[in-house]
Amino acid sequence: MAGPRRRTVRDLRRNNRATVLRKLYFDGPLSRQELGPLTALSSGSISNVVSELVADGLLEEAGSVDSDGGRPRTLLRVAPHCGHLAGVDIGETRVRVELFDLTLNELARVDAPLPDGHHDAQDVVRIVAAGLAQVLDEAKVAPDALIGVGIGVPGIVDASDAGGTVGAVVHGQAIGWDAVPLEAMLRDRGELPPELPLFVDNGAKTLGLAEMWFGAGRGARTAVVTLIGSGVGACVIADGVPYQGSSGSAGEWGHTTLQVGGRRCRCGARGCLEAYVGAEALLERWRESGGHWTSTDEEGALAELLADPGAGELLDETAEFLGAGIADLVNLFNPERIVVGGWAGLLLGPRLLEPVRRAAAAYALRHPYAQTTIELGRLGPDAVTVGAATLPLARFLDEGGAAITSREPIVSGAS
Known part of the structure; x- marks a missing residue:
């Protein structure tokens, strides 16, 4: 049986470079002096790594700050165009x-x-x-x-x-x-x-990773980032890392069953969450209730639905369906944060977020729900x-x- 691979000098060098790059990427610009305590690397290691990264064109100077009684400290950042x-x-x-x-x-x-x-x-x-x-x-x-x-x-x-x-x-x-x-x-x-x-x-x-790094999920270790577009999906974050499952299919939240024998979903099954809250299904439900639209794309059509005074009951029902689906996420994963994203989620959010929270509170277990916040994504449709x-x-x-x-x-x- 093979033993654990021994770490080499090359591994250590790469890890030190990665540590400095990550700290400057997410928290920079920083000075060499600030990098030491933030990375737990020695001043000598910081000096060597920074010199390498500057020589490779990966870091650049970003001004300076005054220091107590000494020379100004040069700030460093990741070079955007490298x-x-x-x-x-x-x-x-x-x-x-x-x-x-x-x-x-x-x-x-x-x-x-x-x-x-x-x-x-x-x-x-x-x-x-x-x-x-x-x-x-x-x-x-x-x-x-x-x-x-x-x-x-x-x-x-x-x-x-x-x-x-x-x-x-x-x-x-x-x-x-x-x-x-x-x-x-x-x-x-x-x-x-x-x-x-x-x-x-x-x-x-990918949406979940973006929101965790730069958006509404930043700072959370356990979260679920949902994508509501034509269809519905989710990214489950466990201890800061996207959970993939045994074969990469974890997070198919849109195909969890909301109603046994319910509406036909695009996947072929009946009663999926996506068949009630995905934009394609929501527009079909609006058509069935007498609604119509003139836009040639789903984004425009959904905006028309939101502007229709007669669609209030449909939207209230959709908020309850979505809240019930979010309650399932609360009960299953006990996340500290749930982010509602995707172009349709962001479009529906201002109208539905509060009733979704009320519905989720009604369907979820009280204790885990009290530890969860539900908010909209911050990065937009991109x-x-x-x-x-x-x-x-x-x-x-x-x-x-x-x-x-x-x-x-x-x-x-x-x-």
Whole structure:
């Protein structure tokens, strides 16, 4: 039986670089003197690591602050333009591609509707590849300047062969994808550098990662970030880390049963939560009650529903359904925070948040509910693409910037 792998000098160096990079990325700018107590590294280690990172172009000076009786202290920060990240959101009705600098400032974006709202895999791959080429061209960024591409998808991601001949495979029952080898299809087009890392994960999980790092979930260790769009999903955070389950399908909250024998869901089952609170289902319920809309897209149609004085009863019912679903999350996971996100969740939130809280309180156990807060996401409708871009960013930080300094291939797949 093999024993534990011995840590090498190279491992220690990488870990020290990663520690400093992470601290400066999330809490910078900071001085060398501040980094010591914040990272528990010695002053000598801080000096060596900072010198390396500056020489590699990963850190830059960001002004100075006065010190007590001494010379001003130079502040350091991660250099925004030392690398670039791409985030892709394969949504229910369109594909969004965004290009960011290393600090996630948006440089370019493309929104492309899916033909007739269908998810033909070849069409989706073509749209993603074209979108990546367009944002790189608009921002005048070379493909080899990308640290990686993150892709959020409406389905379950099997990354068991990630880094092999197939790479990440997507099972999207609601959109008709059965073991679609998305990563291999993108690479087979030959338009991306072969060594470029690709990361594929469920869209709700990429949104969850973004909200935990930069938005409403920041500071929580146990949370659930929900995505309410055309469909419904969730990202469960346990001890600060997204919970994947045994095969990556954890978080399919939209397909938990709300009513036995209830409405037919897109997945084929009956009574799923998604069949009551997803935007597509909510609009269908509005149509059945006599409502109608003129908009050609779901976002516009949902806005019309919210403006309809006659839709109050439908919205109250939807708030109770959503509150009951959130109560299940409270009872199952005992989170300290539940974040309601997704474009439809954010659109419905101002009208429904308070009745959702009341319904959740009525259906949840009192003690765990009293320890939970329910709030809206803070990153807006771009949270999935931001979260997708954090997949290669996370690997970059974990590797201490190796993706830039060495350009070595990194194993791809779900985070």
